Structure formats: structure tokens, C-alpha cells
Amino acid sequence: MTGPEPAMERTGVWVHAVIRDIGAGMPGAGMPGIGIPGPDAADTGAAGVDAAETDGVTGVGGGRVRAVRAAGLTAIVSTVDLGEFGEQPLARNLENVQWLETVARAHHRVVETVGRRGAVIPTRLATIYRDDRCVAAMLTERRADFAAALDRVTGRTEWGVKAYASAAKASASRSYASRSYASRSYASAGSAAGAARSETAAAGAGAHDARPGTRYLRQRRAQLSGRDEARQATVANAEAIHRALAQKADADRRHPAQAPGLSGRTDWMVLNGTYLVSEDLGTRFADAVAALARRYPDLELELTGPWPPYSFAVVDEATDR
């Protein structure tokens, strides 16, 4: 950390978001807290407007938020110290949750602020360029992609809906399912053909049925099958919820389920969906979520949003996971 980084600039340019060009020569016009560089300033990276600090909008490194304009687009950027954000320090720092949280929230604040003004394409965390010129080159090179992505998200915001099979509800339905299966299995003892599952039949048929060990095994298998069945029903309900919400959205995506405990919950997350919805239909979407929560009482639904359209800002669909 203390050693010099030879042949490397001291600062880099962190890109927060890309928006449609916000117009020339009017510092801060229509964009509270974010300055627009004058024609000469872009090269030096020194442009920016004092309003950035007064509005409390600072970039990830705590610095001013600036605009880099090219190809009819504006990139909202901030300058970062490469001692902290250079390739190697960045790899180290990403392992530090406090650091990651600070940076992610700072990035989000900027995206959120910019998004209040109009269509915004947030860039993924840790998109860093050497200087403003490189950012401008990137804007020019990908202008068609950005224009298409901006069209896609204009007038729309993102809503997240997570579904949990909460521990209490889940174990209740689980034991119910287990019980019903166990008794059915027990009732069919003596008739191998009546056994619900082939492995149960294989485990002990005919004369051995009455033996306690066999009975235990059979009940245990039935219990596990019952649990499977309960899980499948839960998954099917989550799918139905996702389909219903997708119909109310202009686009939908599913993020991988968050690991149990990550959000402080140990409940099983069956759905981590996110939906692109017209701004004026946000309330209706929230109502739909509430209605689904009533319809599927075994699942707990959590609605978050409105978010800037993070999940729908992908420029290259091929790189989408």
C-alpha cells in the first residue's frame, strides 16, 4: 500500500450512469448537484459545479460528480484515487464489506439523483476509466446501444419482489404434508402395489412390512417425499406469482435467490424477481403484489422500489446472465 505505483496515473474516472445529453454550457441546468463541464474543461477533468457538495451528492470517492459529454450522451462520473480504486487495491477492497457498502451506496445515491431527472442507464459497480477522454470514447463507441437502452427504460422504474417461504409457515405445511403421506403409506402396508413410491416397495414388501425397522424406513421415506412435494408446491406458487407480475410489467428478470442469512433472514427465498414498470403504474403494481400476497398466504412477499432500472439497463444482452 505504501509503495509507489510506477507508471500509473494517480486518479481514475468512475462512471456512475449514462443519460441523454443534458445540453451544453449551462452548468447544473436541470440537474441539481451535478455540474456540466464547459467545452474546455472536459479534458482536464477539473470541471464541476460547487452545487455538488451543497446538494450532498458526492461520487464514490467522496469527490464531486461531473458530466462527460459525447455522442449525444452524458456520462455522470466522479474522479477516484487509484490508491484505493486501482486494480489491485480494488480487488482487495471489494473483499471488505464496509468498503463495499460505502461505495455501493454512494454509487446508488448518484444514480438515484440522476434518475429523478429522467431516463438513466446505471453502470455496473466499479466501471473505471483512465480519464474523461476514455469515457467519451466509450460513449461514442456504444452510442447505439445506449440509445436503445435509454429508450427501453424511459418513463419506467424497477420494482423488486421477493417471495419467502417463511420458516413457521413452511414447517407447518411441511409437517402437514409429511403426516398425510406417512399415514397413507402406513395404511397401504401389506400391499406392495399400493405403496406410493417404488423405492418404498423395494425397501420391504410383503411379509416384512410389519417389522418396525421397515415401517420406520417407509415412514421416513414418505416424510421426505412429502417434504419434496411441499417444496414443489411452494416453487409452483412462486412461479405463478412471477408470471402474474411479469404480465403487469414491460420487462422482467429473476435474480438468483439470495443466500439464506444474507439479508438477516434464514427463510427460503423462492423468488427474487424484478420488474420494469411504467412510472404511472407503480401503484397498480404494488396493489397487484398485495393481492398476490393475500392469494398465496403461505408465501411472504416483499416489495422494494421504485429502483432506478438497474436490472434492465443491460446494453449487451449477450452478456446478461
Added chain:
Amino acid sequence: MTVVNGAGQVEGPASAPVALVDLLDRVLATGVVVTGDLTLSIAEVDLVHVSLRALLSSVRARESRRPEVEPW
């Protein structure tokens, strides 16, 4: 059902903070994928994994102070 303001509803920094894990779903896995020229070696998958590992280990540290709850 919980409703959290992610953006736009409340002006200024007074809006309810979003959950870090929900934010990371979005800022790490999505957003425009343009390759910054300084982060070439931090491939997108690496970025997600590295950060998730950090998150999980912080959660484990927290969990170890609490009794285990068996996940489904």
C-alpha cells in the same frame, strides 16, 4: 409485505436506506456492462463472487453469535 422506497419517492437523503443485499443484486450483477480499462482483470463474474464471498463471511461472523437455524 414490506414496501421500501428505493428511489424517487422521497426527495433527498432522508429516504429509507435500501438493503445492501438488494442493492448488490443490482449494482453488481446488472447495469451497463462496459469494460472500464482499469478493471479488465476483474471480470464480471469475479466481481460478483468476490463481493458475495465478502458478504457471506460477514454474515457468518454475525451468525456465529446466534443460534443456528436450520434452513430449508
